[in-house]
Amino acid sequence: MAISFHVRSNSFPSRLHPQAAHVDEQLIRLRSSEEASTSSSSSICKRLNNLQELHQSLEKLIRLPATQQALAQDQNKATEQLLDGSLKILDLCNISKDTLSQMKEYLKEIQSILRRKRGNLSGEIKKYLASRRSLKKSFQKVLKSLKVKQDLKCIDESLAVFGEAEAISMNLFDSLFYFMYGSKTCSKWSLVSKLINQKKVSCEAQANEFTKVDFEFQSEKTLKMEDVQVLESCIQDLEDGLESLSKSLIKYRVSILNIIGQ
Template sequence: MALHARSNSFPSRPHPIIEEVYELLCRLRSSEATSTSSSSICNKLSGLQDLHDSVDRFLQLPLTQQALAQEKNEKWTNELLDGSLWRLDVCGTAKDALLQTKECVQNLQSIMRRRRVGETGALTSEVRKYLTSRKMVKKTIEKAMKNLKGTENRSTFSSLNNDSETISIVSKLRDVEAVTLTVFESLLSFISSPKSQPNSSWSLVSKMMQSKKVVCEEETEVNEFAEVDASLQSLIGHKTSKSHSQSALNAHNQLEKLDACIQDQEDGLERLFRQMIKTRGVSLLNILNH
């Protein structure tokens, strides 16, 4: 089965899988300019899973396998395998960051449900543990983001067999790597909740009070991780029993939202992780051993 049926007149229509990969790439690229809310990131993860599913079927096309299995193209095929392993590592880093945060969130929620009125010691201690854990998560993500920046150097097309079909295949797969990188960067940045993002729940409340109509019509970009960080910082900063209770209630509400946010992102990552393992294990290794 050929990707393109050769003709001496007009080029034929590309293979449907090629068109599908192209459409999914365009869709993900257009979503880069959209909001960085939790829902938008989950949509990107879902789109990325669909893209890698299409890539998996693209790699199983006979012409794709024949082109990449050629001895002269072995170097780039190995790069594909290395890249797939790197993507799995980054995905694993994000999964670990979410799991670690979720465990701390659930511990905090448990203590808040059990605490008595006026009791602050155990809760404050657990809040500090959470904030310490967040610092560790951010350091891990910072390291992962630096590693992402170091993956841009790729082999040139001169190392490939001098064939336009092969170059087209490699170019498309590089585009997939690039958009995957962008989605992972968005996810890791969201989990890390850099200072440039909104970090005050009170500023959000103020905006909502100023214009409820605008909030209804436009998506308000809320970072649930940053909201909880701000709420917990406020909680340990209040000394009086009344202010502490109000801050604890606000933090409890934010923790519930974050818990749901983490669950959605975990589900999306798990599905994507399984798809990438399938692509690496079934399609890429099969090409290398062709």
């Protein structure tokens, strides 16, 4: 279950270790980016980068004697929950990376067919859309498990940052999920053809790289090579950000495991 440390209303006291103050600053920056963030690939990638840097800092923080002492006072319950929560976030990273990689390969094949003007375009589009459905199902399953909270009260306020980091991570993957699948209005592409032209223009105006190509896939005649290329580039950027985050999470988990093994 995900850890449910109480969210702090104030920053760390200045008397705490500088690393703790640095983590606090990063959390403030990430919370601000959540509030100001637009649904664009650049904003998602920036948040992924910030989250990766946060976990690098958390890995350093968790190795401090004061942090380990606070965790030990809870008889490793909080430590085990941190380990469990970080594993689920790592699962989201891996699920996202694997499926995005698969989607990218299908997009490459679609581009090849468009260039050669021959081949089974419909078949490749079906494979691509199937990979998106697979990612959606996996995302929902893991996100649901992350939202299950255990009622555990921390005995040390300094440990709250780890719970906050987990919550921020979950929010980012929520944002990534909705970025990839669009709003409820624009995600039901089977109904688009039934809407009046003005409504279709409004829906397309809200589209991002993913939903725009989804829309074009409904009618192969409107499919544009440049839009597929832009989406492929977007996927590559997301993959890079997820890969960096994944590496930081692995190091973070190793430090948590070292505490349990002491």
